[in-house]
Amino acid sequence: MGIIVALYRRPIEDEARVLELFKLFSGRIEAELDRLSHERLLERANQQLESKVAERTAHLDKVISELKDAQERLVESEKMAAMGNLVAGLAHEVNTPLGVAITSHSVLSEQRDALRTHYQSGELSTEELDEYLETTDSALMLLDVNLHRAVELVESFKRTAADQHCADKELINLAQYYRQVLLALKPLLKSVQAKASIHIPEDWNLTTIPGVHSQTLTNLLSNSVMHAFDAGTDNKIEISGERLADGNYCIHYRDNGKGLSPEARKHIFEPFCTTARTKGGIGLGMSIVFNLVNQQLGGKIILPASERGFALDMVFPDLGEG
Numbered sequence: 001m002g003i004i005v006a007l008y009r010r011p012i013e014d015e016a017r018v019l020e021l022f023k024l025f026s027g028r029i030e031a032e033l034d035r036l037s038h039e040r041l042l043e044r045a046n047q048q049l050e051s052k053v054a055e056r057t058a059h060l061d062k063v064i065s066e067l068k069d070a071q072e073r074l075v076e077s078e079k080m081a082a083m084g085n086l087v088a089g090l091a092h093e094v095n096t097p098l099g100v101a102i103t104s105h106s107v108l109s110e111q112r113d114a115l116r117t118h119y120q121s122g123e124l125s126t127e128e129l130d131e132y133l134e135t136t137d138s139a140l141m142l143l144d145v146n147l148h149r150a151v152e153l154v155e156s157f158k159r160t161a162a163d164q165h166c167a168d169k170e171l172i173n174l175a176q177y178y179r180q181v182l183l184a185l186k187p188l189l190k191s192v193q194a195k196a197s198i199h200i201p202e203d204w205n206l207t208t209i210p211g212v213h214s215q216t217l218t219n220l221l222s223n224s225v226m227h228a229f230d231a232g233t234d235n236k237i238e239i240s241g242e243r244l245a246d247g248n249y250c251i252h253y254r255d256n257g258k259g260l261s262p263e264a265r266k267h268i269f270e271p272f273c274t275t276a277r278t279k280g281g282i283g284l285g286m287s288i289v290f291n292l293v294n295q296q297l298g299g300k301i302i303l304p305a306s307e308r309g310f311a312l313d314m315v316f317p318d319l320g321e322g
Contacts, residue, residue: 097146104139104146111135169319171207174249175200178239181214185221192225194235194255201241206249207320212292216314219285220253228257228310248299248317256309265303289314 115132118124178198189196221237229235235257242250260268269290293299299316 097149100146101143101150104142108136108139111139168209168211169207170210171205171320172210173202174204174206174208174213174241175202177210177213178217181217182239185218188221188225189235189237192229192231192235193233194225194229194237196221196237196239199238199240200251201243204241204243204249206318208316208318209296212296216289216292219289220312223285224255224257224310228255228259244315247321248315251314251316253312253314254306254309259306259309268303269301 111132115124115128118128175198178200182196182198185196217239224235224237236255238252238254240252240254242252244250268286270287290301293301293314293316297316298319299314302313302315304311304313
């Protein structure tokens with residue numbers, strides 16, 4: 001009887017054990033299926049996220065490209081606005097010597113007609129001939145001086161305008177070049193009766209990008225004329241040069257105008273920051289100066305403290321060295 005009970009008990013125990021193992025494996029299979037399901041969901045979510053990131057990245061790239069294009073157009077617009085001021089000033093400045101030349105030509109023409117009339121009538125006297133010769137000498141001298149002045153102004157403007165659109169390196173004498181640019185910019189300064197002086201060593205012959213210096217000087221002078229000066233006051237600009245201990249060159253720009261407020265000083269190199277919006281300023285002039293010096297000349301802009309007026313230092317290397 002005991003043997004029969006033992007035989008019946010073993011299948012029952014085996015069945016319980018199988019059931020227990022089945023539950024165990026079933027739980028593991030269920031957990032594995034859950035894990036696989038979560039992995040698929042996660043993979044799908046990652047794919048969707050990557051797709052969205054790629055889409056957003058493409059959109060951002062497009063926006064950045066459009067912003068760069070807009071920035072280039074605005075920078076070019078600012079350059080053309082500065083060039084427009086130069087053209088207007090040049091036209092006004094050239095009018096003076098050309099007006100004198102035209103007047104001198106008119107006087108010469110009248111004197112010649114009078115001389116011909118007296119000569120043909122046989123009434124030409126020695127005194128009249130002497131007067132004609134004296135008048136001719138004066139008129140020719142005025143013609144020569146004023147026509148050369150007009151040519152000098154136009155040539156200076158042509159070189160300045162051409163340089164501002166050229167990024168080529170060139171060996172130049174910096175003092176002579178700055179004087180040439182200043183000559184083209186004198187009409188701009190006349191609008192506020194400002195005087196500019198240049199004190200740069202005459203032996204500064206270096207390889208640089210003339211167009212950057214031309215554009216920078218144009219923007220700085222335009223900035224002073226628009227923001228710093230009132231007409232009729234003692235307006236002065238000083239541009240001086242210093243060779244630094246590290247071999248770099250430094251141009252000091254100073255005006256005796258109104259200077260900068262703490263807020264304007266903080267944002268002066270930011271695009272579209274201007275205190276002359278009502279005068280047509282769009283706030284790119286100083287931003288262009290900063291980028292030109294830093295990017296094209298490999299230099300830097302320093303804004304030193306100034307008790308009066310506006311002060312800026314432009315530091316740059318000789319691009320022909322190294």
